[in-house]
Amino acid sequence: MRPPLEDLPGVAALPRERTRRPLPGRLSRAVTRHGGVVFAFVFVALLYVPLLVLALFSFNDSIVCSFPWRGFTLKWYAEALGDENVVTAIRNSLVVAAVVAPLSVVLGTLAAYPVTRFDFRFRGLASGLIAAPIAVPWEITGVAALIYFVRILHWTPSWGTVILAQTVVTVPLVMLIMAAALARFRKELEEAARDLGASRLQVFRHVILPQVAPSLVASGLLAFSWSFNNFEISFFNGGFDLLMPVWAYSTLRHAVNLPIVNAVGTLVSAAEVLLIACAYVIATSRSGARTAKEKMEVFMGEVG
Amino acid sequence: MSTTAEHGAVVAAAGTRHRSWLQPLVYIASPLGFMVAFFAVPLGVLVVTAFQHASLYSSESGFTLDNFRTLVTDPIYRDVALTTVFIATMAMAIQLVIALPLSYALAFRAGRLELPLLLALVLIDELNPIVRIYSYRMLLGREGVVNDVLLALGVVDRPLDWLLFSKFAVIVVLATSWVNYTVLPLYASMKAIEPVLLEAAQDVGAGWLWRWRSVILPLVVPGLLVSLVLVYIPLFTDFATPGLVGGPSSYMLGNTLADTMLAVGDWGLGSALALAMLAAMGVLSALSFYLTRLRQSQ
Amino acid sequence: MWSQTLRRAVALLAVVAAAVVGAAACGESGTGGGATQSPGTVTGEVRILGYEDVTNPKYIGGFKEQYPDVKVRISAYEDGDQGLAKLRAGFQCDVINWCVDEPASRLALKLGYLQPIDVSRIRDWDRIFPVFYKLPLVTEADGNHYLVPTEAGITGIVYNTRYVKEKPDSWADLFDPRYRGKALMMDFPATAIQVGALALGFKDSLNLDAQQLEAVKRLYLDAKARGQFRTFYSNDSEIIDLMHSGEVVIGIGYPDNAERLRELGDPVEFATAKEGVLLWAGGYSISASCRNLDAAYALLNYYLSPEAEKFEAEHWGYYVANRDTLDVVRAAERERLAEAEKWQNLALAGPPVEGYDAWIRLWQEVKRQ
Numbered sequence: 001m002r003p004p005l006e007d008l009p010g011v012a013a014l015p016r017e018r019t020r021r022p023l024p025g026r027l028s029r030a031v032t033r034h035g036g037v038v039f040a041f042v043f044v045a046l047l048y049v050p051l052l053v054l055a056l057f058s059f060n061d062s063i064v065c066s067f068p069w070r071g072f073t074l075k076w077y078a079e080a081l082g083d084e085n086v087v088t089a090i091r092n093s094l095v096v097a098a099v100v101a102p103l104s105v106v107l108g109t110l111a112a113y114p115v116t117r118f119d120f121r122f123r124g125l126a127s128g129l130i131a132a133p134i135a136v137p138w139e140i141t142g143v144a145a146l147i148y149f150v151r152i153l154h155w156t157p158s159w160g161t162v163i164l165a166q167t168v169v170t171v172p173l174v175m176l177i178m179a180a181a182l183a184r185f186r187k188e189l190e191e192a193a194r195d196l197g198a199s200r201l202q203v204f205r206h207v208i209l210p211q212v213a214p215s216l217v218a219s220g221l222l223a224f225s226w227s228f229n230n231f232e233i234s235f236f237n238g239g240f241d242l243l244m245p246v247w248a249y250s251t252l253r254h255a256v257n258l259p260i261v262n263a264v265g266t267l268v269s270a271a272e273v274l275l276i277a278c279a280y281v282i283a284t285s286r287s288g289a290r291t292a293k294e295k296m297e298v299f300m301g302e303v304g
Numbered sequence: 305m306s307t308t309a310e311h312g313a314v315v316a317a318a319g320t321r322h323r324s325w326l327q328p329l330v331y332i333a334s335p336l337g338f339m340v341a342f343f344a345v346p347l348g349v350l351v352v353t354a355f356q357h358a359s360l361y362s363s364e365s366g367f368t369l370d371n372f373r374t375l376v377t378d379p380i381y382r383d384v385a386l387t388t389v390f391i392a393t394m395a396m397a398i399q400l401v402i403a404l405p406l407s408y409a410l411a412f413r414a415g416r417l418e419l420p421l422l423l424a425l426v427l428i429d430e431l432n433p434i435v436r437i438y439s440y441r442m443l444l445g446r447e448g449v450v451n452d453v454l455l456a457l458g459v460v461d462r463p464l465d466w467l468l469f470s471k472f473a474v475i476v477v478l479a480t481s482w483v484n485y486t487v488l489p490l491y492a493s494m495k496a497i498e499p500v501l502l503e504a505a506q507d508v509g510a511g512w513l514w515r516w517r518s519v520i521l522p523l524v525v526p527g528l529l530v531s532l533v534l535v536y537i538p539l540f541t542d543f544a545t546p547g548l549v550g551g552p553s554s555y556m557l558g559n560t561l562a563d564t565m566l567a568v569g570d571w572g573l574g575s576a577l578a579l580a581m582l583a584a585m586g587v588l589s590a591l592s593f594y595l596t597r598l599r600q601s602q
Numbered sequence: 603m604w605s606q607t608l609r610r611a612v613a614l615l616a617v618v619a620a621a622v623v624g625a626a627a628c629g630e631s632g633t634g635g636g637a638t639q640s641p642g643t644v645t646g647e648v649r650i651l652g653y654e655d656v657t658n659p660k661y662i663g664g665f666k667e668q669y670p671d672v673k674v675r676i677s678a679y680e681d682g683d684q685g686l687a688k689l690r691a692g693f694q695c696d697v698i699n700w701c702v703d704e705p706a707s708r709l710a711l712k713l714g715y716l717q718p719i720d721v722s723r724i725r726d727w728d729r730i731f732p733v734f735y736k737l738p739l740v741t742e743a744d745g746n747h748y749l750v751p752t753e754a755g756i757t758g759i760v761y762n763t764r765y766v767k768e769k770p771d772s773w774a775d776l777f778d779p780r781y782r783g784k785a786l787m788m789d790f791p792a793t794a795i796q797v798g799a800l801a802l803g804f805k806d807s808l809n810l811d812a813q814q815l816e817a818v819k820r821l822y823l824d825a826k827a828r829g830q831f832r833t834f835y836s837n838d839s840e841i842i843d844l845m846h847s848g849e850v851v852i853g854i855g856y857p858d859n860a861e862r863l864r865e866l867g868d869p870v871e872f873a874t875a876k877e878g879v880l881l882w883a884g885g886y887s888i889s890a891s892c893r894n895l896d897a898a899y900a901l902l903n904y905y906l907s908p909e910a911e912k913f914e915a916e917h918w919g920y921y922v923a924n925r926d927t928l929d930v931v932r933a934a935e936r937e938r939l940a941e942a943e944k945w946q947n948l949a950l951a952g953p954p955v956e957g958y959d960a961w962i963r964l965w966q967e968v969k970r971q
Contacts, residue, residue: 040421050443129336136347221430
């Protein structure tokens with residue numbers, strides 16, 4: 001399916017008679033080939049260093065998260081897991097996020113698709129409205145939603161209000177990421193498939209989805225994270241059921257609680273990493289997919 | 305375009321012309337309806353107060369444009385806006401410098417590591433977000449790791465004060481916190497570039513700078529603009545970071561808003577500020593859509 | 603044109619959305635108890651809004667044991683401003699935990715969110731240390747009582763004796779250029795400005811005229827210009843972390859901070875300032891829209907009881923309001939708690955409701971560059 005070179009945009013502008021630069025050696029070539037990946041790997045690893053250090057200090061017998069090391073202890077974890085508020089808060093936030101994340105992904109993708117595929121009259125306005133919550137600070141969205149729920153709809157703040165308000169602020173994230181993924185500069189593949197009789201859904205499933213699979217997974221994970229860790233919305237739109245970020249921030253008022261919050265944070269993080277890693281390993285090993293592309297399709301198929 | 309594709313497009317267009325507005329509506333109806341019901345209407349209710357006196361400390365009431373006048377003329381808002389624009393822009397610039405090569409590497413060079421690295425990058429925001437900021441004090445403090453290294457290497461002979469509790473600290477923390485949101489849309493749009501294009505460019509001996517300037521950058525413009533919309537505006541509203549690592553001189557728009565909404569309780573002024581931010585984002589988005597259309601029509 | 607699957611998907615989405623909306627609409631309707639019930643059979647639900655302290659299982663556990671038929675529901679806030687914002691937006695509850703030195707508590711009263719407390723129903727009302735009766739909200743100008751005080755604390759100077767050789771005795775010591783770059787101030791306009799006023803020698807630190815406010819602003823701007831304060835902090839973890847690592851050597855704080863640091867091995871002491879020790883105090887109010895008065899009074903009585911006060915004193919290091927607590931606490935705490943007897947002339951931390959917006963603005967002007 002490779003089109004003639006001359007048809008590719010920009011190729012016409014290429015200087016034709018350019019002489020190849022001499023290759024200075026295997027090292028230089030290795031750097032060019034692998035430099036990017038090494039950079040990516042090192043950078044991501046560096047981002048994780050603070051987290052690993054914090055995880056380390058969750059075992060430190062001290063209420064400050066810094067050196068010197070005072071001795072290994074599991075007491076922070078024991079206190080955290082023994083505290084019924086911690087367990088309740090985590091459970092509640094998990095439930096909320098488990099609803100908010102899929103809902104946001106569905107709504108966000110439903111919004112991103114027409115915006116990038118059709119050119120209808122109010123496209124700008126519609127997409128602007130759906131993306132708008134990203135520009136409004138969460139405090140304001142939270143307070144506005146609370147006023148609306150309580151004073152106008154006469155609802156009591158509870159699970160429903162938190163889920164709705166969190167979805168409102170998370171949909172723009174999904175929509176924007178999926179819009180970036182779906183905005184292609186060449187639609188011939190899609191149109192060719194449609195010409196051959198494929199329905200839009202089939203086109204989506206077999207042509208577009210593999211391409212945007214990583215973005216879909218990523219936006220789902222981010223949506224989950226935004227919901228789980230959202231303080232402002234959880235605080236203003238939550239009822240009397242404790243949610244994790246509200247617990248964490250209000251607990252930090254007392255210095256002695258810092259290591260406990262750290263322990264909880266580390267525990268939750270470890271669980272998330274483990275879950276994703278397991279899902280990845282299971283999904284990719286089961287089908288025997290080898291190339292990265294195939295692995296992504298499999299992973300997406302498992303998750304989606 | 306080849307004739308087959310042209311023909312197909314014409315056929316498709318003819319068949320859908322009179323239903324062209326219905327199709328997108330089907331998709332966008334639920335998200336749009338949801339947003340109208342649970343965002344636009346509530347915000348509208350609050351935003352009406354932007355045109356009213358709604359402060360706890362003022363006994364005035366009724367409609368007014370004072371809130372907007374305050375935003376524009378108050379020297380505090382002017383200074384805070386300048387500080388915020390500076391910090392947010394620097395953080396955004398740093399992120400782009402990192403994110404462009406990073407997303408390129410992920411999209412084209414990572415091979416087997418592509419998905420794991422992507423997942424790792426996406427996960428970083430979820431992990432221990434509340435306590436994470438305390439780790440920066442360990443890194444950047446007077447007795448922190450960075451200062452220890454600098455002292456050991458002899459680069460400085462006294463610990464640097466300005467690494468922590470300064471605008472520098474806020475910029476660094478913001479950049480590292482949001483970089484994954486910048487990378488994702490860029491990566492997503494880079495995935496849409498046919499590798500064949502880059503191979504072609506390499507085949508004719510083009511250097512990396514030319515490849516970037518003429519091939520890659522123009523094609524990732526949609527992703528770039530999404531990154532800007534997704535990250536740049538929210539950077540303005542962050543208040544936790546400047547509060548914890550910014551020291552006495554990093555009072556940003558997010559802090560002002562928090563003070564206005566909570567301490568002063570002036571929901572009118574807070575709403576006016578929210579409207580201003582929406583307007584700014586509207587401009588940025590409109591620009592991005594316009595530019596994207598230009599690109600796609602080429 | 604519309605595939606079957608798509609139509610089904612849209613329908614499913616509509617159903618899910620309706621379910622979520624329906625769940626929200628139903629919410630959790632309370633089962634409030636009636637107005638006339640004998641104290642021994644208090645039932646129903648009581649809804650509390652307050653600091654995270656109130657969620658502590660051991661703290662509320664005693665109440666749940668005494669009144670097993672009462673369902674306790676708690677919503678936590680980070681500080682009073684947030685709690686007030688929630689109330690303003692329409693949030694309903696029965697009992698509210700306030701710190702009276704926070705403007706939010708007094709604004710809540712002004713806005714009508716609190717109802718007067720019938721102190722004849724408060725068993726230990728007469729057992730409270732004298733200083734508490736004079737606090738705002740506890741006794742208001744109209745003679746009504748809107749808050750049952752249960753805890754208090756003093757604000758002073760926390761300093762590291764390794765670096766600060768002479769014991770500080772004045773708020774002005776925080777501004778001493780000797781500690782340039784190693785001093786700490788709270789990021790709270792009420793405290794910062796009051797301390798600044800006291801440091802400048804203004805006697806009535808809660809009633810400052812424009813000229814005095816200007817002088818306080820000058821003080822802070824000069825301090826900022828020479829880099830006096832390493833940062834402005836907002837919770838205990840910060841001051842303990844920074845003093846422990848040596849980033850700061852002197853700062854405004856609580857006795858509890860010094861004690862924690864001593865436990866960590868740092869030679870840190872707490873000193874009071876001669877211009878005036880700031881007293882903060884907290885307690886519980888009954889919301890104007892309370893649905894279960896019997897449970898609310900039962901709760902207030904519980905919080906004021908020696909059993910609950912003992913927990914506050916021993917677990918959080920607070921001072922208590924009920925003098926009978928001294929009979930049940932550890933010997934080590936008794937002497938400290940008895941100090942409350944002598945607090946007749948302390949300055950209450952926090953500004954008056956009127957004019958606080960000028961303080962907020964002043965603090966913004968200090969921070970803005």
